[in-house]
Amino acid sequence: MFLDNDSYDKAKWLVLIFLPALAVLIKGVGEVLYWEAVDVWITLINLGTAFLGTILQISSQHYYGGGDGNGQRPRYS
Structure with a gap:
C-alpha cells in the first residue's frame, strides 16, 4: 500500500503528535x-x-527502499 505525501504527512502527525497527546x-x-x-x-x-x-515505518521503508529491492523510489504516474 502506497500513500501519497499529503496522506503520509497527516497519518504521521496523527501517530506522532495527536494520539500521544490525546492519551x-x-x-x-x-x-x-x-x-x-x-x-x-x-x-x-x-x-x-x-x-x-x-x-507507517513499514510504508516509509518501502517508499525509500523502492519496495522492490532496487533501492529507488517508486514512480507515480
Whole structure:
C-alpha cells in the first residue's frame, strides 16, 4: 500500500503528535474526575498508536527502499 505525501504527512502527525497527546489528556482528566477504567483506555490508545507507527515505518521503508529491492523510489504516474 502506497500513500501519497499529503496522506503520509497527516497519518504521521496523527501517530506522532495527536494520539500521544490525546492519551496524556485522557489520563490527566480521567484521574482528576475519577473516571473508572481510564488505564484501560490509555492502554488501548497506546496499543493503537504503536500499531499505526509500525505500519507507517513499514510504508516509509518501502517508499525509500523502492519496495522492490532496487533501492529507488517508486514512480507515480
